[in-house]
Amino acid sequence: MSKEITSREQDYSQWYNDLVLKGGLADYSAVRGCMVIKPYGYALWENMRDVLDKMFKDTGHVNAYFPLFVPKSLFEAEEKNAEGFAKECAIVTHYRLKNDPDKPGKLMVDPEAKLEEELIVRPTSEAIIWNTYKGWIQSYRDLPLLINQWANVVRWEMRTRLFLRTAEFLWQEGHTAHATKEEAIIETEKMLHVYADFAENWMALPVIKGVKTANERFAGAEDTYCIEALMQDGKALQAGTSHFLGQNFAKAFDVKFSDKTNQLDYVWATSWGVSTRLIGGLVMAHSDDQGLILPPKIAPTQVVIVPIYKGDAEKENIDAVVNTLTAELKSLGIRVKYDDGENQRPGWKFAEYEMKGVPVRIAVGTRDLANQVVEVARRDTKEKSTISLDGISNYINNLLTEIQQNMFNKAKDYRDKHITKANTWDEFMDILDNKTGFVSAHWDGTSETEDAIKEKAKATIRCIPLNNEQEAGTCIFSGKPSSQRVLFARAY
Amino acid sequence: MSKEITSREQDYSQWYNDLVLKGGLADYSAVRGCMVIKPYGYALWENMRDVLDKMFKDTGHVNAYFPLFVPKSLFEAEEKNAEGFAKECAIVTHYRLKNDPDKPGKLMVDPEAKLEEELIVRPTSEAIIWNTYKGWIQSYRDLPLLINQWANVVRWEMRTRLFLRTAEFLWQEGHTAHATKEEAIIETEKMLHVYADFAENWMALPVIKGVKTANERFAGAEDTYCIEALMQDGKALQAGTSHFLGQNFAKAFDVKFSDKTNQLDYVWATSWGVSTRLIGGLVMAHSDDQGLILPPKIAPTQVVIVPIYKGDAEKENIDAVVNTLTAELKSLGIRVKYDDGENQRPGWKFAEYEMKGVPVRIAVGTRDLANQVVEVARRDTKEKSTISLDGISNYINNLLTEIQQNMFNKAKDYRDKHITKANTWDEFMDILDNKTGFVSAHWDGTSETEDAIKEKAKATIRCIPLNNEQEAGTCIFSGKPSSQRVLFARAY
Numbered sequence: 001m002s003k004e005i006t007s008r009e010q011d012y013s014q015w016y017n018d019l020v021l022k023g024g025l026a027d028y029s030a031v032r033g034c035m036v037i038k039p040y041g042y043a044l045w046e047n048m049r050d051v052l053d054k055m056f057k058d059t060g061h062v063n064a065y066f067p068l069f070v071p072k073s074l075f076e077a078e079e080k081n082a083e084g085f086a087k088e089c090a091i092v093t094h095y096r097l098k099n100d101p102d103k104p105g106k107l108m109v110d111p112e113a114k115l116e117e118e119l120i121v122r123p124t125s126e127a128i129i130w131n132t133y134k135g136w137i138q139s140y141r142d143l144p145l146l147i148n149q150w151a152n153v154v155r156w157e158m159r160t161r162l163f164l165r166t167a168e169f170l171w172q173e174g175h176t177a178h179a180t181k182e183e184a185i186i187e188t189e190k191m192l193h194v195y196a197d198f199a200e201n202w203m204a205l206p207v208i209k210g211v212k213t214a215n216e217r218f219a220g221a222e223d224t225y226c227i228e229a230l231m232q233d234g235k236a237l238q239a240g241t242s243h244f245l246g247q248n249f250a251k252a253f254d255v256k257f258s259d260k261t262n263q264l265d266y267v268w269a270t271s272w273g274v275s276t277r278l279i280g281g282l283v284m285a286h287s288d289d290q291g292l293i294l295p296p297k298i299a300p301t302q303v304v305i306v307p308i309y310k311g312d313a314e315k316e317n318i319d320a321v322v323n324t325l326t327a328e329l330k331s332l333g334i335r336v337k338y339d340d341g342e343n344q345r346p347g348w349k350f351a352e353y354e355m356k357g358v359p360v361r362i363a364v365g366t367r368d369l370a371n372q373v374v375e376v377a378r379r380d381t382k383e384k385s386t387i388s389l390d391g392i393s394n395y396i397n398n399l400l401t402e403i404q405q406n407m408f409n410k411a412k413d414y415r416d417k418h419i420t421k422a423n424t425w426d427e428f429m430d431i432l433d434n435k436t437g438f439v440s441a442h443w444d445g446t447s448e449t450e451d452a453i454k455e456k457a458k459a460t461i462r463c464i465p466l467n468n469e470q471e472a473g474t475c476i477f478s479g480k481p482s483s484q485r486v487l488f489a490r491a492y
Numbered sequence: 493m494s495k496e497i498t499s500r501e502q503d504y505s506q507w508y509n510d511l512v513l514k515g516g517l518a519d520y521s522a523v524r525g526c527m528v529i530k531p532y533g534y535a536l537w538e539n540m541r542d543v544l545d546k547m548f549k550d551t552g553h554v555n556a557y558f559p560l561f562v563p564k565s566l567f568e569a570e571e572k573n574a575e576g577f578a579k580e581c582a583i584v585t586h587y588r589l590k591n592d593p594d595k596p597g598k599l600m601v602d603p604e605a606k607l608e609e610e611l612i613v614r615p616t617s618e619a620i621i622w623n624t625y626k627g628w629i630q631s632y633r634d635l636p637l638l639i640n641q642w643a644n645v646v647r648w649e650m651r652t653r654l655f656l657r658t659a660e661f662l663w664q665e666g667h668t669a670h671a672t673k674e675e676a677i678i679e680t681e682k683m684l685h686v687y688a689d690f691a692e693n694w695m696a697l698p699v700i701k702g703v704k705t706a707n708e709r710f711a712g713a714e715d716t717y718c719i720e721a722l723m724q725d726g727k728a729l730q731a732g733t734s735h736f737l738g739q740n741f742a743k744a745f746d747v748k749f750s751d752k753t754n755q756l757d758y759v760w761a762t763s764w765g766v767s768t769r770l771i772g773g774l775v776m777a778h779s780d781d782q783g784l785i786l787p788p789k790i791a792p793t794q795v796v797i798v799p800i801y802k803g804d805a806e807k808e809n810i811d812a813v814v815n816t817l818t819a820e821l822k823s824l825g826i827r828v829k830y831d832d833g834e835n836q837r838p839g840w841k842f843a844e845y846e847m848k849g850v851p852v853r854i855a856v857g858t859r860d861l862a863n864q865v866v867e868v869a870r871r872d873t874k875e876k877s878t879i880s881l882d883g884i885s886n887y888i889n890n891l892l893t894e895i896q897q898n899m900f901n902k903a904k905d906y907r908d909k910h911i912t913k914a915n916t917w918d919e920f921m922d923i924l925d926n927k928t929g930f931v932s933a934h935w936d937g938t939s940e941t942e943d944a945i946k947e948k949a950k951a952t953i954r955c956i957p958l959n960n961e962q963e964a965g966t967c968i969f970s971g972k973p974s975s976q977r978v979l980f981a982r983a984y
Contacts, residue, residue, distance in 0.1 A: 027624065027627070027628075029558070029559045029620070029624065030559075030563055030566055030620065030623050030624075031559045031561045031562075031563060031611065031620070034559035034560070034561060035559075036556065036557070036558050036559065036624050037556055037557040038556055039554035039555065039556045039639065041556075042554075042555050042556045042557055043554065043555070045557075046555065062531035062534075062535065063531065063534050063535070063538065064528065064529055064530055064531045064533075064534045065528070065529040065534055065537075065662065066521070066528050066529075067521045067522075067523045067526035067527075067528065067660055068526070068613075068644055068646065068660050069523045069526060069582075069660070070523075071522055071523060072589070072599060074522055075589075075599070076597070076598055076599045079597060082589075082599060086588070086589040086590065086591075086599055087588050087589070087590075088587070088588070089587070089588070089589060090561075090584045090586075090587055090611070091584060091585065091586040091587065091588075091589065091601055092582045092583060092584050092585075092613065093583065093584075093585045093586060093601065094582075094583040094585060095580070095581070095582055095583065095648040096578070096579050096580070096581070096583075096648065097564075097567075097574075097578040097579070097581060097583065097612070098578065098579075105568070105571060106568055107564060107567070107568045107574060107578055109583055109585065109610055118601055119523065119582070120589070121560075121584065121613070128521070128522065128523070131522050132519065132521065132522075132528050135519070136519075141835060147531065151644075152560055152643075152644065154560065156587040156588065168559055168560050168561070170557065343633060
């Protein structure tokens, strides 16, 4: 086979790259750190986007679009936010090229076309959006403002990985404005729950909802809520974040509103986002050494049908059966593809769709048809069954539901088995090095200890889980008193 | 009224800006030449995008996503394309900011973080895409490649106008690769017809399909097909283009394929795009001095219902009727909004939805309800009718169809009356200056004459219509022989 995949055991990192490249999700590009999202990967992203978009609209949000560029003077207005992103941003300084007098046919930046003020390619849009909100918000009647944007952003990362960390990525960023602190916090939490719902019920990806420590907060946030998932190599992945921004951006951009008693106050803010990074998490959480395994609910193709035949007469018989079956499946809302291409043999197609993670494959052969049956193979367990054509559409529909549930259960089972309590430093290190996964351990609550643990163990506090159990203990690192365990892990 | 609109007669250009700003479609931003697309404008764009996207998919195309940045060396590879865009592109030269030692709290571009090779923010993506296609195309089996991208692009225009000409805009760009010249030309024409279908049957915007002259071609194209629309001030607007690129990009990026006989040849290409500029055309083609008039098929809200009542008891009666009506309309797939907000009076709401161009407004009042009727107002003609509640849903559904058709007819009637033949230079100038619109005139076919006419009359050749009638004549400018008339106009 031309499309060999490195096994997970052999090289987990290479296995991941193989899946992304050979599964047709993405490709490298000529631009450092930027990827090309290929049609199959983009179709997956479209499905994810459409589901999320509906969830946002169902919770009262509307979409809008703000400029790609942030003038430097706006970018630096909220100091913590600026500090957090200053070291990794792409900066536009000129607006024209001219012919290079020394190199015929080549172009050079025209030094006379230098911008008076540099433009930052947005790494996130709080600055440009809050500068705009200033013109839109005068009174409590203008609030809440519940706006989302689907956009590309750029963060000049030094070490990049397809989907997981790229210089440019696609995402959505919600930016809301509220009259009260309480309402903004409710919004922040609401969107975290939306993200968790999406991850678990659509991506089959179990997540832990929690709050970040001060060290790990979004630059400019008062509080960062997150959902944390676990990959098959025992490393954690931050899958989405929702930030309570307090009045930081309102103060930086002077956005005040008059309340019902005509008092002026700064507006309260949230922002929240998920990105194409989720696709990386999806790949790493579910797939195996034969290729991708995609959850039916968001898979671009849910069912693929492959004919097995010799000669035109057999093909015609199969076509007739498949046409009926395809129509039935489509009427149930199932995304089905009939691959009767003649350039490739059935065995090649089987391997190809296994690689691409299509949840269900139906093979329709002449001998089977004589018995009014077909062979149904599910991608998650690789089980094959001989199924009667009578009632097969409902069978397939139920099977897709079962696969979705099974994928979630399997990932949850793995994740649950990889949350381990550590009570001493040695236990802590042993778990990180050998068992891997999340380590639930006491921490004294200081940034210094957190930094020291990160330095020594290469593990970070992924989150303080929501509704965390309060329990007296001593910090695994400093030995100082602690009131609760937090979740550590090595992470992407 | 706080939202006064300049009339078309008073100042057409200001009228347009008023509609865009006060109709809630877009806003100016802090970034030179870039706009904010507001929620109402973005909802309109989403509807347009979804229809187009389905049309592209129905014609066999898939979506993908390519990087925002184009390295300078790729940008300059296709010389004509590079020359066409070099003077209006945003250039990223650095990747990091640092604290400004002279200005505490301010940032400056870090001179040590200069890119080895500058990156151009894509003004169009042929270069980055054809550089990618090189890796995807080896054999005729890999063709055709039918890919579309929804993206933002940046062209550093000196004079910008909301939607019509902005430094950053949203668009889609199709980029296809073919084994033969014939197939590529068929694709170019097919997509032009898709655009015309969309403009006429969804936007109610009649268009003329044609081919651009060499002067007006896309930089790097062998042929540019276009659809041209007419605005209410008699100026033309290029509403979409589809380019036959020949083998220019394949040669620039060395993209060859082996055909069935194992011969190597360069791949044939097309590209085609429409953008948020269409929204500008939509506004200018249909609206009036009271506000926007949106075609029902793409209007974010098709029907708005406003209650007229005194006291809670009356409101409850109205609510009961409206809830039933709303459910009925929704079951017909109609986008309906019930505005029972208490902050504004009915008269204010009437003006607001007139401004926003909602196609149908239903006023539900207590007195009318006693007679089992409501008042229905259509935005396009401003006619009001008293309509029985019995069967009203179907009435509204039909009315929406009628409004859509009426808007198209009205625009087409205006357009048809504004295609005028000129046989002398004086006639030509008189039409341009007074009657306005398209002028159908003989042209000698040379770029020199075209340039001279543009210089003297500020009019360009909008297109040579498809299937243009061949007719011997003499050029209105040079007096030289001509074989056909072409369409001139002043244009946006």
